[in-house]
Structures are given as structure tokens and as C-alpha cells.
Amino acid sequence: MFTIFLSVLTLFVSTVSLFLNLKNSKYSVYLSGYTSKINRQRRRIAFTISNTSSHSLVIKNVILKRDNKVVHELDFDINQYDRNEFDNQEREERRKFEEQSTTVLGSVLSPPYMTINTFRPPIDSTTPISEKILFPFETHNIDTFVDSFPDEIVIITNKRINLLSKSKSFSIRNN
Numbered sequence: 001m002f003t004i005f006l007s008v009l010t011l012f013v014s015t016v017s018l019f020l021n022l023k024n025s026k027y028s029v030y031l032s033g034y035t036s037k038i039n040r041q042r043r044r045i046a047f048t049i050s051n052t053s054s055h056s057l058v059i060k061n062v063i064l065k066r067d068n069k070v071v072h073e074l075d076f077d078i079n080q081y082d083r084n085e086f087d088n089q090e091r092e093e094r095r096k097f098e099e100q101s102t103t104v105l106g107s108v109l110s111p112p113y114m115t116i117n118t119f120r121p122p123i124d125s126t127t128p129i130s131e132k133i134l135f136p137f138e139t140h141n142i143d144t145f146v147d148s149f150p151d152e153i154v155i156i157t158n159k160r161i162n163l164l165s166k167s168k169s170f171s172i173r174n175n
Contacts, residue, residue: 027053027159029134031170033141036149040081042074044126046143047172049155051134058158059132059140060166064150073129074145149174 034047045064051057064071127143134140151174156167 027055027057027157027161029053029057029059029155029157029161029168031153031155031172034153034172036174039145040076040078042076042145043147043149044143044145045149046141047153048139048141049134050139051136054136055159056133056135057161059134059155060158061131061156062129062142063154063156064129064146065152065154066148066150071150072147074147076126076145078126 028051030050030052032048032050034045036043036045038044049059049062064073126145127141129142129144132140151172153170153172154167155161155170158166160166162168
């Protein structure tokens with residue numbers, strides 16, 4: 001009788017131990033802070049991926065989808081765009097300056113005041129989608145330009161994060 005009791009107790013303890021071990025070794029990711037907006041005449045999205053597990057994992061890929069079709073990232077250089085915008089504004093200012101200039105006896109008299117602007121690179125930058133190692137409880141921010149706003153984001157990792165799958169899908173709503 002005593003041996004049966006010990007057997008049942010051992011079985012119970014080992015079952016609880018197995019359950020706790022599986023629960024603590026589970027990998028999980030979370031998506032938060034999703035924003036979408038039109039920026040520099042293009043669609044821009046930003047979001048944060050968090051590793052909410054106690055183990056490191058690798059984000060292998062992030063797939064953006066709209067109506068079950070893949071949404072592609074744009075190869076967009078913010079600095080080049082801002083430089084072109086600055087040059088266009090400078091040309092417009094010079095044109096206005098020349099219009100305000102007056103000619104007296106063949107000499108061009110310019111307005112008394114003209115500012116000279118210098119281009120300053122923007123502080124703004126993007127973070128493209130790429131493979132990334134996430135340590136326990138670490139986050140990774142993604143900020144990129146896309147060809148259309150997604151309605152679903154699929155995160156693919158090197159470990160199982162969704163029962164038997166290495167991917168997890170998040171439905172999102174655009175602003």
C-alpha cells in the first residue's frame with residue numbers, strides 16, 4: 001500500500017515538473033506599437049517586436065501582407081529625398097529673388113536681404129526588416145516605407161512560437 005502511494009506521488013510530482021518545464025521553456029513574441037502614416041509622400045509603418053520569453057531567439061523574417069498578398073518594402077533614401085526637396089526650395093527662393101531684383105541703367109539691383117540656407121541632414125531614419133537575434137525580454141523596432149499598408153504581419157523565428165509552428169501572425173488595423 002505504501003509503495004503504491006509513493007508511486008502515485010512520484011507520478012504527480014513528475015507530471016507537475018514536466019508541465020512547469022514546458023511552460024517556462026516556451027518561446028513567445030509580441031507585436032506592439034504599430035503606426036502607419038503618409039510621410040514624404042510615401043506610406044510608412046513602424047512597430048515593435050518583443051521577445052517575451054526567457055530564452056533568446058532569432059527573428060528570421062517579417063512578412064507584411066494585405067489581402068493575403070505580400071506587401072514589399074520600398075528602397076527609399078530619406079537623406080536623398082530631403083536633399084532634393086531642399087534643392088527645389090532653394091531654386092524657388094532664387095527665382096523669387098531674381099523676380100524681386102530690379103534693373104537700373106543696365107545694373108541689377110537685388111533686394112537688400114537674402115538668406116543663404118545650408119542643407120542639414122534629417123535626424124529621421126528608418127530601420128528595415130532584417131534578421132535579428134532577440135535576447136530574453138528584448139525588443140526590436142522596425143520603421144520602414146512600404147508600397148501599401150499591411151493588414152497582417154507574420155513573424156518567422158528559428159524556434160516554435162505557436163504550438164507547432166515557427167511563425168505567428170498578427171492582424172493589425174491601420175490609422
